[in-house]
Amino acid sequence: MTNTIQEQQGRKGRTITDRDAHEITRVEELAYDLKISDVMNSNIKSLAPDQIMQDVFDLLRQNRISGAPVIENGQLAGIISQEDLMRALAESDLASPIRKYMTTQVKTIKTFEPVVKAIEVFTRTNLGRLPVLDENDKLAGMITKGDVTRGVLVAIRKDYQEEEIRRYRASHLFEDITSDRTSLILRYKIKPGDYVNGGQASSHIKRALVRLGATPQLARQCGIAVYEAEINLVIHSTNGGILRVQIEPHRILMQTTDDGPGIADIPQALQPGWSTASPLARSMGFGAGMGLVNIQRCVDKMELVSSAGKGTKLFMEIHLRPEEKFKAASDSNEAPGI
């Protein structure tokens, strides 16, 4: 979805960058993705200019609508609304032709335009409905504010269903693929000093685990461990590093690797409250000296391998309890020697 947005030329005449894309909510995205034809009402009641205002009265009342397009020779000739009808009623003039009261300067919109175009018109003007024309300028439907709201809500619901389907598919991954030992490996490049995006890889990992069918508790536990490991790379590594997560039906292995600066005194680094974080990192609430301690609390096994001047490797492992195990095709947890 982000890609589509990036490819579009910006609505304010500029290209939307990756950074802007972060600020765009799903509803805004949908306003660009959905076309008028996706949300418009194409089952419309129209009138002819030579019909009389009494016909307008009957049509609006019977169909509980607030306005209708007027068609002449297959072309949109105008629009007639409740307000026009009220003017005719005030004059007791229901026998006059529609032509006398209809609005001919009609603002229209095209089927292939994005929904955001209609939102713009509705907010800029006090119009409540717009006739929709197709590429040959023939009337294809009508769109109201209500149609826009309904269209967006339906699309959001579809999003939700798609997420359910994705979750369903992913949760059967280990069952659907038969091998003596299946693992799923996720890798993330973590940039040094990137406090803004730090934590994103962990969010992705947590979501992946939930989709795979992990219990909420397991997903949280892994989320904490990889978050702390990820933030350590952001705060401390010289050139960033790699966060790697290996998911197997019976265990989760997590690992970070960087190429410096290394840890001089590992027992000291493991002390609660010990931190070498920069004043900048500390001012943002990092560097409590609790990262490795937190990880130890969340995993079954943790190993820190490092020396000053060289890189650091952090290994973490969680063994899944019987009820946490991902359903696998083969029951054997681990084939020896594979």
Next chain:
Amino acid sequence: MNLKEIIANLNLTVLTTPRDFSAITPQGGYASDLLSCVMTGAQPDDIWITLQAHMNVVAVASLREVSAVILTENAQPEADVIAKANEQGVVLLATPAASYQVIGKLWSMGIH
């Protein structure tokens, strides 16, 4: 006590997109400006009180699944932080009051 009542009683500003706050019922709270402490100490559905307002607050709040974050002493997050919070379903609330005042009021309202 639901989040709607908490927002009204503490006169909090809602920074993220409003939703049905009466459906959110925080069970407890946690206060710290140190993110690692929050990762350990906060429980899912807690209210988190902090004066940090940068992007990583959203990551921690979402990973820890807190019910809302109260940013104290007028800590003002950037627009991209609010956008990210909306995307991740994190509720951000703001107040000029200090953390101590906010915690005291929450405690007296029965959020223990």
